Amino acid sequence: MASPLSNGSHPPDSGGNDHDSGEERSRESSPQEPAADTDGGSAAEPFGTMEETAPDADPENPAPDTQPTASDAPDDGNPVPNPDNDGPATLGELHEPQRLHPLTLLQRFLASLPALLLLMVPVLMNPSGENVFYLFMTVAFGVIALPSILLQYYRFSYRLTPKQIIIQSGVFNRQNRSIPIERVQNVQIEQNVLARVANIAKVKIETAGSTGTEGVLEYVSLDEAQRIRHVIRSFQRQTTNAETATEQDVSADSIDGDESDASTSPEGERRAEEQVLFRMPLQRVFLSGMFRFSLVYIAVVFSVFQFVEPDTLLNYVLASRSQFQSFVDAIYASPFFAAVVTILFAALFGWLTGIAINLNRYYGFHLWLEGDKLRKKHGLFTVTEGTIPLEKVQALILRTNPLMEAFGWFALEAQTVGVNVDEQGHRVVVPFARREQVLDVGRRVREFDLPDSFQRVSPLTIRRSFVRYMVALTVVVAPAVYFWPSDWAAPMDAALPYWAYTLTPLLLLWAYLQYTHHGYTLSDDGLYIRRGVISRYIWVLPTEKQHVFYTTASIFQRRLGLKSFFVDTAGAAGYAYPEVVDVPADTADSSLYRLYDRFHTLYQDRIRAATGSADTRLSSEERPQLPEATRNEWAEG
Amino acid sequence: METASPPLETASADELQSLEPSMQTVWSIKRGAFATITAFAVFFYDLAHLFGTSALPFGVLTAIVAVLGVLYALIWPRLMYRNWGFSIRSEEIYIEHGVLNHIRTVVPLRRIQHLDVSQDLLEREFSLGRLIVHTAGSRSSDVVIPGLNLKEAERIRDRVKQFILEDPLMEDPV
Structure with a gap:
């Protein structure tokens, strides 16, 4: 299977650059298409045929941004006109409406089966006249649901233009969604087990503006x-190229450098461009799972126990082996012992589940830098790929x-804007590594200097937290005491x-620990805040x-x-946010002033650097005057 | 501070601008309507239990609610008004408000994503408007200044808009 690292299974093309690789893939994928389709036994009909791929076998490839209305261009067999420009990618057949992979039909059908079976249960249990209703429902399901799967499939299409991605869907209400390419932040490719067997994948397109996923293509072939x-990436690169070339020579140079490298030796350059920042070997994944001991898993295990009936299970396992008879007797003899054993078992199961879940999630984790984007890929049964644009890290x-x-183990997360709502704006960059390694990777994302020591907040915070906990405790205890029946347990005459x-x-100890683990540092490059006793956070707020x-x-x-x-940042999570609680009032004020002052100075310096003079907007006299009429109106009002 | 920049050091209370005094009336009317409805509901509850076995004598509950209602609708808006202050500086909006929790907010103008001026029916009667400042921050992504003269609100909006449009860096605020 094609590894995304090498960006395709094809051999490097001589003198090819990005566009050749894209085009070559389409060339070689055409013969492969029928083969891939035979996996699912469906027809190759919706996919690219030889005629469609033929035009983009043309080596002189188009620069999409010099050809602004490719979407409007009629299909004249040469969909992409080609001025001699370094167009890194071809639209290929993508500029025409495409259907999803035919296996999608099979997948959706399979996904609908559980509902069908549920409807069928009464009929299967008791195939008599009483269940006519369910039989009717089953038939209705067949008549409505199955054709609707087909209809949805045939009414769904997507296509790409240099400016946007257009997704049309809907059986009765046609939806025409177009996503501007420049707003696309992340194109995520996901494969679960079934998808990997069938060599298909789900494509999720995320944008900056919305919190969720803007467009989902479920499923297309992996190649596709x-x-x-x-x-999409190469279109974006071109747009930024065009913009930066006019604005900032420096950055344009560096990007141009990348491009020219790319044209000399695509594979070698790609390797150079992709710097692997972090990798997790298998034993590290196991190790990290062992530390990921979560009460949630234990709770899950307990809730499963409710259905399993541990007594019978234990009986079944233990009674079959007579040498454990004494153990079983002991369990029956002492409820306390039984409880301890159950808890230990649950803890063990919870721990093992944690390891397994972690293994599934982070198997083969690697993180690499591609241009100005962090990319990661990980997962055992469901392989997830993710992209974090460096500039979007908040x-x-x-x-x-x-x-x-x-x-000595740490994890690193990046708070970003406009990404997966599942991760609430926090995306794991390094799941588990030594402190130094985490700091190294972190510095690649954004330069920072973690302070050695943090300034403590006021010790009065211990008192405040303690009082708060005691009030909370009383709020729980007081009604409980009030309603406590007199004949219920009351050791030593106290309910x-x-x-x-x-x-x-x-509670006092807890309040004290919270105090000792809370601290902040105002440094030149930002604000650093430390918080949390069990879940420990250090925020770096540039x-x-x-x-x-x-x-x-x-x-x-x-x-x-x-x-x-x-200090508010974009994309911060609501539950654990970086607040500095309970500092002396004048320290809080002066800290805030210093923070704002640094912010202000930073931007003033940038303006000076960019324009060569101070910010002219500061004095109202130099501000462009508003229209006379409006001013008079205000004067009257 | 040691730098020459003017921010915040000048944040003394006398410089702060107050809201329009008529905002107190608007708050009072809105809260008064709510308090009156509640008081009536409680009164009818009292009435219904006139001949029942109630722990409290008739009218006590209503009286309590009425007193709280007066506090809520008449006194509280005055306190809110007294605690509200803002100032639109050359580069930031500075706001102080809150009766129980004193909150100071500094919104750098360059962080503002867009601005709204809105007005509800009651505010229209008093020709008041509220300025809603949207930022990309997450905790409270919009900062609201109520009780401005509508013209004033629009003037502030245009001025801030001008500032953003003239930004030489023209960067994405996020």
């Missing part, structure tokens, strides 16, 4: 998926937990809920990406002369 991504987050930290107050020292600056002081904080401050 990679070709779509390749074409903040970096180092994560760890006490156990991982004790052994059981009162005993919850024995947790008090623990000055350049800061957005809105806040201080807040609640009525309780004001009594103690405290304030919190917070």
Whole structure:
């Protein structure tokens, strides 16, 4: 199967550059197409035929941006006119409406089967006249659902132009969605097990504007998926090329350099261009799974136990072996022992499940830099590929937990905008690595200098947290005590809920730990915030990406002369955000002023560097005057 | 601070601009309507239990709600108004507000994605408008300044728009 690293299984073409590779793929994929289709036993009808691929076998390939309306160009057999330009990719047949892979039909049919079976259950259990209704429903399902799968398939088409991706869908309501190529942030190719067997893939197109996925092509052949991504990327590169060439010579130079390299030796250059930043060998994936001990998995295991009936299971396993008889007896004898065994079992299962889930997710993880984009690929049964444009990274987050930290392991996440809503704007860059390695990779994403020490917040925060926990505890305990029946458990004449107050020292310890693990550093390049006892975060918030600056002081904080401050960034998650809680009020104010001052200075310097003079917008006299009429109107109002 | 830039150091309370005083009336009317409805509901509840076995004598519950309603509709808007202050500086919008939680917000103008001026029916009667500032930040992606004179709101909007349009860097705000 074609590895995305080498971008296709084809051999390097002499003197070819990007466009040759794209074109060559289409050349070689045509003969392959029928072969791939025989896997699923369906016809090759919707896919590229020889005639369609023939035009783009033309080596002189078009630059799509010099040919602005390829979408409007009539299909004259030569869909892409070719001025002699370094067009890196061909549209090929992609400029005409394409259907999804025929195997999609099979997949959708299979996916609808569970619903059908559910409808059929009563009929199968009791095939008599009573179940006419279900039989009727089953037939209705066959009459409505199956043709609708077919119709949906035939009414769905996609095509690419140099400016946009156009997806048409809908049986009754036609939807015509066009996604501007320049707004595409990420083209993700996903394959689950079935898809990999059939050599097909799902293509997800994500854009900056929307939080979710803008367009999904489910499924196309793997070759096609990679070709779509390749074409979109090269169109984007061309657009940026064109823009930067006029604006900034420096960056244009560097990109041009890439391109000219590409034209000399595509394969070698591609390797050079792709710097592998991080790789996870198998034992590292296992190791990371062992640290990913999550209570969630234990909860899942417990909920499964509910259905499994552990007693019978244990009986079945243990009673069959007489040497364990004493063990079984012990379990029956002591409920406490039974509970401990169950919890240990659940913990073990939870731990093993965690390892398995982690293995499935991060198997073969590797991360590499391609131009100005981070790309990653990982997964065992479902291979996921992802792209993180460096310029869209808003903040970096180092994560760890006490156990991982004790052994020196960390994870790195990037907070980005306009990507998968599943990951809530936080995308894993390095799942599990040594601190130094995490910092190295992090610096490739964005230059930063992690401070050695963090400034602590006010110790009064311990008191505030402690009071808060005690109030929360009382809110739970008080009603419980009130409604506690007098004949229920009341050790030492105190109703059981009162005993919850024995947790008090623990709450105090917790409040103290939160204090010791909370800190911040204002450094020249940004704000660094550390937070969390179990889930430990270190945020790197670059000055350049800061957005809105806040201080807040609640009525309780004001009594103690405290304030919190917070710098908003784009794409931050709602649950754990980088706030600095409970610092002395004047420190909070001066910190915020310093942060804003750095932000302000940074942009003033940039303006000076770009224009050669200070920002002229600052004085209102130099500001262009608004129309006379409007001003008079205001004067009256 | 040590740099020559003017931000925030000048943030003394006397420089802050207040909202239009009529905003208090608007808040009072809106909250008063809500409080009145609630008070009536509670009153009818009281009435329905007039001859029942109630822990409280008739009218006490209604009185409590009425007093709270007066606080909510008449006193609170005054406090809100007194705590509201903003200033549109050359490069940022600075806002202070909040009765229980004092919140100070600094929105750099270059971070603003777009601006809206809106007005509801009641605000129209008082020719008030609210300026809604959208940023790409995630916690509260829009900052609202209520109770501006509509003309003033539009003037601020145009001025900020001008600032953004003239940005020599012309960068994507994200």
